[in-house]
Amino acid sequence: MDAVVRKLLRESGETFAEEAGIPLKDQPAALFKLLVMANLLSARISSDIALAAARELFEAGGGTPRGMAKLTWQERVDALGRGHYVRYDESTATRLGDMAEMVQDKYKGDLRKLAIEAGRDPHKAAELLQEFPGIGPTGVDIFCREAQAMWPWLRPYVDSQVKKGAERVGLPTDAGKLASKVPEKDLARLSAALVRVARDKKLADTVKA
Known part of the structure; x- marks a missing residue:
């Protein structure tokens, strides 16, 4: 991971x-x-x-x-x-x-x-x-x-907010490639985290640091 x-x-x-x-x-x-x-x-x-x-x-x-x-x-x-x-x-x-x-x-x-x-x-x-x-x-x-x-x-349900967050932290925006980063059971959790990152540039910078 x-x-x-x-x-x-x-x-x-x-x-x-x-x-x-x-x-x-x-x-x-x-x-x-x-x-x-x-x-x-x-x-x-x-x-x-x-x-x-x-x-x-x-x-x-x-x-x-x-x-x-x-x-x-x-x-x-x-x-x-x-x-x-x-x-x-x-x-x-x-x-x-x-x-x-x-x-x-x-x-x-x-x-x-x-x-x-x-x-x-x-x-x-x-x-x-x-x-x-x-x-x-x-x-x-x-x-x-x-x-x-x-x-x-x-699954994988990857919408525009999730893609925006993924792009912000350098992860793939393709649904299949992004989903492959985590076990299936964690996809909803990853999606939630990426939505937060999409809304909060400071959080994105912290994650990338």
Whole structure:
């Protein structure tokens, strides 16, 4: 393993899901929490705030589709506010409620059914994910980058942010070549580290040092 890759994994290799307290398990609650996180991170807001808001929503009972739908709109707004997710709190509270209802109605609360409906095809999965309110191409990238830890059929999922980070620290931007740098189980961790590097030039310089 390259020295740069080892340093990336050691210093910045915590997935965003893990930072938000979401277990990377192929289970309904974990996958729904990942979808919530992708929704929150899609906005033009710092990842620290988005992840804090996710933790507040889960703490309030919004960690499952049923739980999120049972929260009142005001309870969702209040949870987002406690995470300082204030700029987009009202519209996001509405979207999260609608998203939870859709997960229940279309997938019976279990996003593993989305994988089956997509035929385990990444392009089809991206189309289905974008049917959820608040999930666009950015949200798809966030979800799939992390979900590849649970869904091997997504690997290697290397989006533009990951490529930008790879370029910054002198790693290959080709998905296959980049994926070959780590065991498959660590690809989501490497991706998360490279996204952080893409956003933080100082971190990139530290990794290269």
